[in-house]
Amino acid sequence: MKEIIIDPITRLEGHGKITIFLNEEGDVENAYLQVPELRGFERFCEGRRAEDLPIITTRICGVCPVAHHMAGVKACDAAFNVEPTETAKKLRELEYCGYFIYDHILHFYFLGGPDFVVGPGAPAAKRNILGVIEKAGLDVAKEVIKHRAYGQKITEIIGGKATHPVTALPGGISKALSEENRQEIERMVRSCVDFAKFSLKLFDDIVLKNVDYVNLITSEPYVLKTYYMGTVDKNNKVNFYDGDIRIVDPEGNEFVKFAPSEYLDVIEEHVEPWTYVKLPYLKRIGWKGLVDGSESGIYRVGPLGRLNVADGMTTPIAQEEYERMYKTLGGKPVHATLAFHWARLIELMYATERALELVTDPGIARKDIRNKPGKAGEGVGIVEAARGTLIHHYTLDEKALAKKVNLIVATTHNAPGICMSIRDAAKGLIHNGEVSDGLLNKVEMAFRAYDPCFACATHFAIGDMPLEVEIYDDKKRLLKKLRR
Amino acid sequence: MKFMSEKLKFAFYWAASCGGCEIAVLDINEKILDVVAKVDIVFWPVALDIKYKDVEAMPDKHIDVCFFNGAIRTEEQEYMAKMLRKKAKVLVAFGSCACDGCVIGLGNLWNKKTIFERAYSETPSTKNPDFVTPKTSHAVKEGELELPEFFDTVKTLAQTVDVDYFLSGCPPPVPLILQAVGAIFNGELPPKGSVLMPKKSVCDECPREKKEKSLSAIKRIYEIEDDQKTCFLDQGVVCMGPATRAGCDAQCPNANVPCTGCGGPGPRVTDQGAAMISALASIATDPTVINQAVDPIGTFYKYSLANSILRRKVMKK
Numbered sequence: 001m002k003e004i005i006i007d008p009i010t011r012l013e014g015h016g017k018i019t020i021f022l023n024e025e026g027d028v029e030n031a032y033l034q035v036p037e038l039r040g041f042e043r044f045c046e047g048r049r050a051e052d053l054p055i056i057t058t059r060i061c062g063v064c065p066v067a068h069h070m071a072g073v074k075a076c077d078a079a080f081n082v083e084p085t086e087t088a089k090k091l092r093e094l095e096y097c098g099y100f101i102y103d104h105i106l107h108f109y110f111l112g113g114p115d116f117v118v119g120p121g122a123p124a125a126k127r128n129i130l131g132v133i134e135k136a137g138l139d140v141a142k143e144v145i146k147h148r149a150y151g152q153k154i155t156e157i158i159g160g161k162a163t164h165p166v167t168a169l170p171g172g173i174s175k176a177l178s179e180e181n182r183q184e185i186e187r188m189v190r191s192c193v194d195f196a197k198f199s200l201k202l203f204d205d206i207v208l209k210n211v212d213y214v215n216l217i218t219s220e221p222y223v224l225k226t227y228y229m230g231t232v233d234k235n236n237k238v239n240f241y242d243g244d245i246r247i248v249d250p251e252g253n254e255f256v257k258f259a260p261s262e263y264l265d266v267i268e269e270h271v272e273p274w275t276y277v278k279l280p281y282l283k284r285i286g287w288k289g290l291v292d293g294s295e296s297g298i299y300r301v302g303p304l305g306r307l308n309v310a311d312g313m314t315t316p317i318a319q320e321e322y323e324r325m326y327k328t329l330g331g332k333p334v335h336a337t338l339a340f341h342w343a344r345l346i347e348l349m350y351a352t353e354r355a356l357e358l359v360t361d362p363g364i365a366r367k368d369i370r371n372k373p374g375k376a377g378e379g380v381g382i383v384e385a386a387r388g389t390l391i392h393h394y395t396l397d398e399k400a401l402a403k404k405v406n407l408i409v410a411t412t413h414n415a416p417g418i419c420m421s422i423r424d425a426a427k428g429l430i431h432n433g434e435v436s437d438g439l440l441n442k443v444e445m446a447f448r449a450y451d452p453c454f455a456c457a458t459h460f461a462i463g464d465m466p467l468e469v470e471i472y473d474d475k476k477r478l479l480k481k482l483r484r
Numbered sequence: 485m486k487f488m489s490e491k492l493k494f495a496f497y498w499a500a501s502c503g504g505c506e507i508a509v510l511d512i513n514e515k516i517l518d519v520v521a522k523v524d525i526v527f528w529p530v531a532l533d534i535k536y537k538d539v540e541a542m543p544d545k546h547i548d549v550c551f552f553n554g555a556i557r558t559e560e561q562e563y564m565a566k567m568l569r570k571k572a573k574v575l576v577a578f579g580s581c582a583c584d585g586c587v588i589g590l591g592n593l594w595n596k597k598t599i600f601e602r603a604y605s606e607t608p609s610t611k612n613p614d615f616v617t618p619k620t621s622h623a624v625k626e627g628e629l630e631l632p633e634f635f636d637t638v639k640t641l642a643q644t645v646d647v648d649y650f651l652s653g654c655p656p657p658v659p660l661i662l663q664a665v666g667a668i669f670n671g672e673l674p675p676k677g678s679v680l681m682p683k684k685s686v687c688d689e690c691p692r693e694k695k696e697k698s699l700s701a702i703k704r705i706y707e708i709e710d711d712q713k714t715c716f717l718d719q720g721v722v723c724m725g726p727a728t729r730a731g732c733d734a735q736c737p738n739a740n741v742p743c744t745g746c747g748g749p750g751p752r753v754t755d756q757g758a759a760m761i762s763a764l765a766s767i768a769t770d771p772t773v774i775n776q777a778v779d780p781i782g783t784f785y786k787y788s789l790a791n792s793i794l795r796r797k798v799m800k801k
Contacts, residue, residue, distance in 0.1 A: 021626030029626050038618070038634055039500055039557060040599035042607055044590035048782040051706055055744060056587045056786070062504020062655065080706075149513060160739025162511070163504045163655050164746075167739050170706050174740035268611045271604045273622040274629040278603075278610065287611075373706050393608070399778050400704070406607045 018443070020426050026433025030290075031423035033415070033447070035277040045405040050076050050376060050396050051170060053405070057392065058164040060409065065164045066099035066155055067385035067410075068392070070241065073168035075392040078261070078379025080170045080400075087366040088172035090358050093241040094185070095158035095165065096383070097355035100240060101192050102151025103386040104303075104348040107451045108199065109144045112341045115445050116207045136202065147195045150188040154355070157181050172370030179365055186359045192352040200321060200345050207342075208328065217338040218329060221428035222446065224292045224420055225250040225335050227282060227299035229413065230306030231384045232257075238310045238350065240384040246309040247282070250294050252333040255282070260382040263391055267408065279416045280408060290420050298420070301388025301413040302450060303343035308333035313346070315353035321346045337421050340449040376400035385410040387451050414450050421446040492548045492668070495527035495539075496578075497568055499554030499561035500588050500638070505579040506553070508655035512662060519665060527568075536564070539571060547572040549668055555581040555588045555790065556639040559620075560632035569645035574673070576664070576680070580654040582641040584748045584756075585790025590782065592789055592796035595636040636799075638790045649673070651680040653732060654746035654787060660731045679729065685750040686725035686743045690734035694718065700769045702776035705742060716742040717767065722783055727753055727760035746787050755793050757784035 023029040041060055045053060054072030058065035070092060077084055084092070109132060117132050132141070152162040158177065159165025167174045177185075207213045216222075229247045233239040236246065245263070247255040258266055269278040270287040281287045281297030288296040299305070313319040325342050326332050334343075358364060376396040383390050388410035395404040411418075425446035429435070498506065510516070526547055527539050550572035556562050569575055580586035591599060600617045604610060621630050641647050651664055664680045667673050674680075687694075694715040703720040710716075716723035716737065723737065724745035736743050749756040761784060764774055777783055785792055 019627075019629060021624075023626075030624070032624070032629060034629060034631060037500070037558060037632075038599075038603065039588050040591045040594070040603060043594050043599045043602040044587070046602075047593070047779055048590075049704065049779050051704060052744070052779075052782060052786065056590075056782075059502045059504070059587045059654070062502035062507050065502075065504065145513065152511065160741065161735050163507050166736050166741045166744075169741070174705075174710070264608055267609055269607070269609050271610065271612045271616045271618075273616050273619045274624060274631070276618050276631065276634075280609070283611075370706075401779055404608075406609060408609060 018422055020423070020430070022430065022433060026431065028423060028427040028430050031419060031426055032274060033419045033422055034275045035415070038276040042405050042407055045402050048402050050079065050394065050400040050402060053392075053394060053402060054168055055164070055166060057407070060407070062163055064099070064103065064385050064387070064410075066096060066159065067383055067390050069159070069165050069168055070096055071381045071383045071385075071390045071392040072394075073170065074242075074260075074381030074383065075379045075394045076170035076373075076381070078381060079377050079394050079396050080373035080379070081375065081377060082171040082371050082373045084172045085368045085371055087176070087363055088369045088371075089242075090361055090364050091158055091173050091177060091369070092168060094355055094358040094364065095155055096241050097189075097351045097358065098151045098154025098158070098185075100151075100347065100351035100386055101154070101355070102148045104344050104351065105144060105148045105151065105195075105199075107386070108341065108344055108348070111451065112344070112448055115448065116213060116341065117202070119213075135206075140202075143195060143198070147192055150192055154185050154188060157185060169370060170373045174369070176367045176369050177365045182359060182365050186356075189352060189355045189359050193356055196345070196349040196352045197317065200349060203342065203345055214328070217342075218336050221425050221442070222337045222421070222449075223335045224300070224337060224417060224424070225294075226292050226417060227255060227294075227297070228305040228308040228333060229299050229301050229389055230309040231382065231389065232310050233314070235314075236311040237314045238306050238312075238347070239314075240347075240351070242383070245382060245389060247299060248309045248333060250292070250333070250335070252308070252331075256284075260380040260391070263380060263382070263393070263408075267391075269408065269412075275415075277412055277415050280413050281416070290416055290423070292420060298416045299413065300417040301410055302340060302386075303347050304334060304337075304340045305388060306384060307343045307346065313350050315350050315357070318346055318350035318353055321349055337417075337446060337449045340451070344451075387411055388413050411450070418447050418450050421450075492523045493526045493546065494523045495547045495550040495568065495572060496525070497527065497529065497550065497552050497554075497564060499552070499564065499582070499641075500557035501554030501579065501581045501586075504655040505581075508579075508658060508661060509551075511658050515662065522669060536567075539567060542571050544570050545573050549574045549576060551576045551578040552641055553579040553582050555585050556635070556641065556644050557588060557591070558632040558634055562635075562639075562644055565641060565644045574648045574668075575641075575645070576649045576651060577641040577647045578651055579656050580652050580746050580748060580787045583650045583652040583791065584788040585638050585640050586654055586746075586787050589638045589640075589788070589790030590786070591638050593781065594797070595799050596634050598799075599634075637796050640791045643791075648676050649678055649680050650748075652729060652746075652748035653681075657732050679748075679751075681729050681731040681747065683751045684730045686728045686730050686732065686734050686737070686747065689730045689732070690715075690725055690737045690743075692716070692734075692737055697767050698769050699764060699767045699773055702773060710740055712740055717764075722760075722764070722777060724756075724760055724784070724786075726750070726763040727756050727784075744786055745784075748788060748791075756788040757781075757792055757794070760784045 017034040020031045021029045057068040057072045156162040160167045231243045232246045233243045246257045249255045268283040269280045285297035378395045381392045391408040393406040397403045425442045550568045577583045692715045695718045723742035725743040728745045729747035753759040
């Protein structure tokens with residue numbers, strides 16, 4: 001049996017490794033995405049003060065600390081049995097929109113975008129942010145940098161710090177919004193709305209008007225028929241900050257809708273000895289291995305997951321785009337992994353429109369920002385991180401110290417799906433032991449669509465995704481090496 | 485070899501960390517273009533196509549300055565720390581994880597066995613009746629898969645290799661990053677072993693008014709009605725400002741939450757937690773007041789346990 005190790009994928013070095021095994025016929029038998037790292041947050045959060053948990057857990061990820069801060073404080077709200085004031089909820093959600101703005105912009109322009117904007121067939125040396133600049137113009141690059149920085153700035157104004165925000169407290173938030181800051185945020189958000197519209201137009205011009213790209217999006221190696229999970233509001237519309245969690249089956253029917261506190265009835269995690277990351281699945285269906293379809297409990301989260309489980313968006317432009325995506329790609333749910341990119345832009349549109357609603361809300365600058373926490377107990381906090389549903393579950397003792405902490409992060413939910421997408425992309429390109437040079441690009445596109453968090457830093461990488469594939473025969477002799 | 489380049493060679497590496505240090509580098513925004521004009525980045529796994537073995541092949545001292553973020557939690561990270569020490573003339577511990585272990589260092593209250601038990605067995609969403617855990621080498625039906633060893637103890641960079649400079653913070657504040665890079669460009673680096681941060685504490689940068697300097701009871705931040713201008717210690721809330729290195733412009737107190745200590749030990753402080761406890765003792769109206777501080781390790785050593793005189797908990801066999 002032959003073994004192909006994509007190791008290290010430079011931008012994942014220390015944080016991700018792909019191994020592909022071939023069978024005797026030289027076709028792909030299986031592929032493994034290994035996460036070679038663990039830090040142990042669920043253990044060392046034990047014993048900590050409740051109010052420290054939304055601060056400590058931001059250090060799980062420096063790209064999405066706002067998501068951990070919010071899931072953490074919502075778990076605290078629940079554990080202290082306190083409802084934040086309306087003003088605090090609005091401020092938290094506005095900060096959260098700022099986070100989505102910078103995160104989605106970076107993924108689209110620096111990481112996922114090059115595949116489409118420059119083109120999947122373009123030489124590797126061009127398929128990067130520099131290639132995007134070349135194709136779209138330097139002015140566009142300046143706008144990208146400016147609006148990403150706006151997202152960070154909004155987070156910093158409300159959260160105290162851009163990376164690892166600190167202001168969310170059980171029952172509310174520590175700092176009210178001054179009128180001066182409100183005006184500054186409004187100015188930035190208005191600009192972001194225009195930038196989101198521009199980004200959708202760019203996608204339309206370059207991708208959707210190109211039949212080849214649309215065919216690529218819907219092509220077989222990139223299709224996985226899984227369940228989907230995401231957060232919805234009372235009307236089943238997408239919401240990032242709050243709501244119930246809805247799961248649809250591969251046909252798009254509601255499988256279950258549950259409150260955050262009920263997550264243990266729905267989700268379980270499986271452990272494999274070859275990776276430090278756990279593999280979640282739907283408890284009612286069970287772990288059936290890395291297979292898709294309705295008989296397998298594997299589900300996916302993130303932009304496409306959220307749009308697939310929802311009945312629409314609450315803001316007008318995002319709703320129009322939502323309808324257009326499903327019309328173009330043949331109705332709901334969309335199983336094409338590459339549609340994650342389009343979904344991400346629709347969400348960027350929503351984040352900016354929602355931020356504008358919030359920052360112009362007459363109540364946003366009110367001073368009633370905190371309610372007093374009650375007695376410490378147990379609580380679950382769920383938000384939609386940019387990459388998908390994020391679950392924090394805290395059990396506090398009578399001194400409000402953490403007795404038990406359980407965390408399920410977005411990329412963990414997607415880990416089984418990412419493994420399968422990589423395997424399927426490889427299967428389409430490796431036959432009789434012959435590895436096409438296109439393998440590198442295609443494998444890369446398959447997992448890049450998910451914006452996996454173990455590759456979080458790829459968000460701002462200036463190069464293309466560097467890959468190396470080594471092919472060994474059954475005696476561990478190196479047969480072939482591909483590299484770029 | 486002058487004909488090749490007059491440019492300085494920089495390297496960046498991340499060990500056990502969150503990626504926030506990389507974001508901090510990115511947050512110098514357009515100034516990164518000035519930096520790139522003056523340096524060649526010869527290794528940056530998150531951004532450039534340069535593999536471990538390319539670094540291995542570099543002559544010793546090939547890299548002028550290596551910024552190393554992240555703590556040492558696994559075998560692979562230790563290996564990279566040792567290799568980069570050999571290849572770099574100047575090694576900078578960059579960020580709280582590399583300098584002090586950061587919150588990852590709180591893992592030293594446990595060991596590999598108990599961390600695995602929590603992660604892979606006890607957590608309520610985990611279904612693992614046979615207690616399967618990740619193995620450094622595991623035979624799947626198709627072949628063998630390998631993972632780096634997870635150590636019992638988190639170590640700082642300086643506990644692993646010789647370090648030339650320290651720049652802490654979680655993440656390091658952008659102005660300090662620019663200052664350090666400026667000092668490198670101008671050949672104005674201070675003596676080896678220096679901390680590239682202001683020689684003052686967070687209190688020195690904090691605009692909050694310090695009043696009575698007496699502490700009669702310890703409260704939690706969510707229990708008080710913060711008046712938004714008085715020193716947190718005067719309001720009975722533990723604020724790590726006195727024991728913590730400045731450079732952040734007291735961002736947290738300015739956002740109405742106490743400093744939690746991410747800048748690491750203040751100037752002339754070797755043990756951040758001990759310094760804070762002693763600061764509290766000096767203003768406590770009664771020695772027993774200190775006992776009201778719940779979770780002293782997590783409060784006083786949140787970012788520095790791995791680099792403290794305590795370092796780790798002794799585990800019973």
